[in-house]
Amino acid sequence: MRHTLSTLRKTLAGGRKLAMLTCYDASFARLMDAAGVDTLLVGDSLGMVVQGHDSTLPVTVDDIAYHTACIARGAPRAFLVADMPFGSYHEDAAQAMRNAVTLMKAGAQMVKLEGGAEIAPIVKQYVLAGIPVCAHVGLLPQHVNAVGGFRVQGRDAASAERILADAQALDAAGAAMVLIEGVPEDVGRRVAESVGAITIGIGASGACDGQVLVMHDMLGMTDRPARFVKDFTRELAPGEGNLIERAFRAYAEEVGAGRFPAAEHVYAATGDAAAAYGGANAPKAG
Template sequence: MRSTLTALRKKLAAGRKLSMLTCYDASFARVFDEAGVDCLLVGDSLGMVVQGRDSTLPVTVADIAYHVACLQRGSPRAFLLADLPFGSYQEGPTQALRNAVTLMQAGAQMVKVEGGAELAPTVELLVRSGIPVCGHVGLLPSHVHALGGFRVQGKAQAEAERIVVDAQALEAAGAAMLVIEAVPEPVGRAVCEQTSLITIGIGASPACDGQVLVLHDMLGVTASPAKFVKNYMAGASTRGDAVADAVRRYVEEVASGAFPGPEHVYGAAAEAVPRIYGA
């Protein structure tokens, strides 16, 4: 039986943090599902790790919908999220609703949008229409050119305060979940403390309700991973189920709070992100 937002909240209430991985095909979806991953995300990161592009910007709604359908067939249990990619919601709430419906019909249970308070009207319409929404603050891969590269966000006081305000605005608009990406640990912690959203960190804070990694990073495929990545294939057995074992270790370390450690988060004087795909 497929998981739900209610089931995820019950896990959190029981003291178990949530594990999330990006995923793009039925085979990995099955392995991740059987290993106990709570949430699978079809991220626009597929543009870089699957399509070989240098950013997430060229990814289309049709691309995301295709991969969502693959996951839906391969995974009977995990909660499924899908990115609304660049250009699919910037025109406003009506465009966002039309494209979100496409992703939900493909099998998604929630859509994710990158941005802050400016997206409140879009989030409100989606939620009123019965579409759960996950926000995304901090480093926004689809804004890479405006940000001047893949850089840690929230190092300056004004930026840090804006990230918290954006998170609160998304919550007020009806978002249920929030990805916090590549921010100094105190900023990630502040978002967790000042909202009641289900918070999912990626280079944010151990205080988050869960963590997400790109599967290629977690399995050690990425040549120069960002600081927040842990290669769970390092030291893995040579048995045929090595990938499943690596994923199970990730799930357990996230659930118990062992991951991320201090070495996987950014301090107040946050380092630049050398290479990142985003979630």
């Protein structure tokens, strides 16, 4: 039986955090599902890790819809979230609705949007139409050209307050989930503690309700990975069973028990928050 928002909240109420991974095809979806990964994100990170681009910007709605349908067929249990790619919800309300409906018809149970308080009207529009929303705050990969690259956000008081206000506005607009990316640990914690939505962290805080990583990152396939990445294949002892499924299971277990992220996987409020976010080609949650 496929997870729903209700079953995800029941999991949290039972004391276990949620494990999310990006996914792009049916075969990996099947392994993640069997390993107990709660939520699969059809991320526009596919532009980097699948299509070979240097950002997420070239990804189209048709790309996301195709991969969403593949994953929906491969994973009968996990909750499925699909990214709204760059430019797919910015023209007008009709365009935003049309593209979200396309992804829901492809098999998504929720769509994810990047942005702050300015996209609250779109979130409200989706919620009224029965489309669950995951908001995405902090580092926004689709805004990479505006912020000068993949950099930790919220390093000063003003930007930290803006991220917090954005998350609260999107929560008030009806977002059922908020993904927090690339912020100092204290900023991620403040956001997680101030919204009613389910919070998912990536380079944010262990206080979030769950964590997400790009599949290629946690399988050790990325050169110069970002600080928040852990290679879950490295510590596996030789043994029976599929190595990749075992890595997915180890990830789900560590996230569920609150052991990942550890202190070395988050950004401090000062000092190392000023360090590079990750390698130039490191895939982001996106």
